[in-house]
Amino acid sequence: MSATQNVVVSETTRSSIIPNNNSSSQKLPPGLISISKKKLLKNIDIINGGGQRINAWVDSMRASSPTHLKSLPSSISSQQQLNSWIMQHPSALEMFEQIMEASRGKQIVMFLDYDGTLSPIVDDPDKAFMSSKMRRTVKKLAKCFPTAIVTGRCIDKVYNFVKLAELYYAGSHGMDIKGPAKGFSRHKRVKQSLLYQPANDYLPMINEVYRQLLEKTKSTPGAKVENHKFCASVHFRCVDEKKWSELVLQVRSVLKEFPTLKLTQGRKVFEIRPMIEWDKGKALEFLLEALGFGSTNNVFPVYIGDDRTDEDAFKMLRDRGEGFGILVSKFPKDTDASYSLQDPSEASDGFLAKIGGMETNAAKNVKG
Numbered sequence: 001m002s003a004t005q006n007v008v009v010s011e012t013t014r015s016s017i018i019p020n021n022n023s024s025s026q027k028l029p030p031g032l033i034s035i036s037k038k039k040l041l042k043n044i045d046i047i048n049g050g051g052q053r054i055n056a057w058v059d060s061m062r063a064s065s066p067t068h069l070k071s072l073p074s075s076i077s078s079q080q081q082l083n084s085w086i087m088q089h090p091s092a093l094e095m096f097e098q099i100m101e102a103s104r105g106k107q108i109v110m111f112l113d114y115d116g117t118l119s120p121i122v123d124d125p126d127k128a129f130m131s132s133k134m135r136r137t138v139k140k141l142a143k144c145f146p147t148a149i150v151t152g153r154c155i156d157k158v159y160n161f162v163k164l165a166e167l168y169y170a171g172s173h174g175m176d177i178k179g180p181a182k183g184f185s186r187h188k189r190v191k192q193s194l195l196y197q198p199a200n201d202y203l204p205m206i207n208e209v210y211r212q213l214l215e216k217t218k219s220t221p222g223a224k225v226e227n228h229k230f231c232a233s234v235h236f237r238c239v240d241e242k243k244w245s246e247l248v249l250q251v252r253s254v255l256k257e258f259p260t261l262k263l264t265q266g267r268k269v270f271e272i273r274p275m276i277e278w279d280k281g282k283a284l285e286f287l288l289e290a291l292g293f294g295s296t297n298n299v300f301p302v303y304i305g306d307d308r309t310d311e312d313a314f315k316m317l318r319d320r321g322e323g324f325g326i327l328v329s330k331f332p333k334d335t336d337a338s339y340s341l342q343d344p345s346e347a348s349d350g351f352l353a354k355i356g357g358m359e360t361n362a363a364k365n366v367k368g
């Protein structure tokens, strides 16, 4: 089998990887996921460290909460960088009227990331509380528009923070999608609750990798491992930088036994996820379809997020040519988002409060 052929991974028997000579665009039977063999081999190579030096990993860990734009020359001052970036990604607050004008006659659907968007980034992930004010704002918003939380956390954990039953939740980076008991549908007849878990068969594997990561990293002070049901996280925010290479070795030594899991990075965190073609962008697309907006141009999705994993959703919106993404960041970053907001409080007190206060025709359509 050549390196460019595809393999098909059965969702029901993770151990069986079946070669497939056809193109990945081919429709697969339910339960089968196509992964290019090249990708699988690359993943094994990355995890084993082939060709990748530890230093490169540590550099990438440093850049996982970037404060500057890579693509601009370092001779340009930070203020100039910021000004030029703001020109390209204007404040969603300042552009509010224009944004509303663009959404006129369309159904707004709101997608909100959790950490760094609805709650400020804190050292302890278990204490990333959302303010009561933010909760009230999101509650009001959900009365006007279908509203979804899209997060790397598992649904149970994020629900404990958000505590709003009327929302859609896409946990585990979109691999666990649940709708409220009384969901919205453009087709009023099909109001039914929603559940979609494309990585269901990875559950035992994630439990096992979580157990091994916990064991392996316990000698590294500050490392924190989380089980998010269909994915896991290893935090290094509280790990001394001198220990980062040690942590990389530990994580890699566990992951080399799990070639169908991939390693990505968020803000000072490693994310360990099933190697399936699914991400926050796919979850957004799935939810739009489930709400009845699969093949209509009457929808205006707005996605607000702050980290690399949200880029898949920003890109999805760009590719669809519908709605737009808003990046929450004080610093210039490479992004597919169209607009920016400085921090969660600007999102809450400003943009979300304003949009939730709108009495648009689209809002009226949602009720009933």
Ligand SMILES: O=P(O)(O)OC[C@H]1O[C@H](O[C@H]2O[C@H](CO)[C@@H](O)[C@H](O)[C@H]2O)[C@H](O)[C@@H](O)[C@@H]1O
Pocket (backbone or CB within 6 Å): 113, 114, 115, 116, 120, 121, 122, 123, 124, 125, 126, 128, 150, 151, 152, 153, 226, 228, 233, 235, 237, 266, 267, 268, 269, 271, 307, 309
């Ligand atoms: O998709 P998100 O809702 O943004 O979740 C991504 C990760 O968020 C959490 O980690 C981040 O926030 C923590 C609390 O502020 C912070 O300590 C950490 O450094 C950030 O990476 C969560 O704990 C992770 O598991 C999520 O994957």
